[in-house]
Ligand SMILES: Nc1ncnc2c1ncn2[C@@H]1O[C@H](COP(=O)(O)OP(=O)(O)O)[C@@H](O)[C@H]1O
């Protein structure tokens with residue numbers, strides 16, 4: 199069953215077609231990679247899916263609903279979580295507080311009513327804290343809970359961003375270049391984390407990534423974008439052997455994701 203169904207999606211920025219007629223379906227429980235050279239339109243797909251960009255044309259169904267009728271906060275409430283290509287943690291807050299901010303998007307009490315110290319608010323806060331600590335542990339950041347996020351190594355900041363996205367209990371998680379800037383050891387740890395989110399939490403995951411080892415080993419299916427058009431889609435083995443992909447992308451020296 200498709201959780202996300204993107205049909206004929208186009209978006210134009212000042213005369214430049216960033217996406218042209220892109221159609222793709224992502225099944226519930228799938229790890230689906232979007233790859234392609236820089237500027238191909240990968241982040242733009244995520245920005246449309248999270249409601250930040252309005253497309254010029256096309257339709258998107260998410261869990262049976264018309265996603266393009268929803269505001270960004272409504273999309274988030276329906277379980278679309280994401281991370282950003284440029285890591286965006288709150289640098290001066292602790293790792294734990296970074297995750298709690300993700301939880302507050304969902305809690306009844308909100309960020310400020312905690313100050314009222316009503317019993318149910320305090321119970322909710324305590325439960326939120328436990329969940330946040332659990333998420334940090336899942337992402338290998340258990341020791342870093344009290345550490346200022348900005349002082350963590352990049353690999354940890356990237357995992358912290360994923361923990362924060364998970365705090366809102368997403369059903370669909372969009373990861374934009376999660377391995378960007380990571381060393382091979384950190385990348386391998388990240389791959390295990392991503393697979394566990396699908397295998398243990400049942401998430402559907404869309405990932406944009408430059409690291410071909412990561413893409414080829416964790417993805418169920420891959421779509422390739424080039425100049426805003428989808429030029430190929432298939433299983434990793436099919437994509438790696440597709441002459442159109444090799445010509446348009448994998449064969450180019452400049453790299454890209
Ligand atoms: N907000 C925007 N305003 C103008 N141009 C944009 C905007 N967002 C993306 N673009 C352009 O759309 C194209 C695709 O961008 P992007 O989706 O970020 O590519 P990718 O993530 O594949 O590297 C690029 O040419 C980029 O400059």
Ligand SMILES: [Mg+2]
Pocket residue numbers: 240241242283
């Ligand atoms: Mg991008």
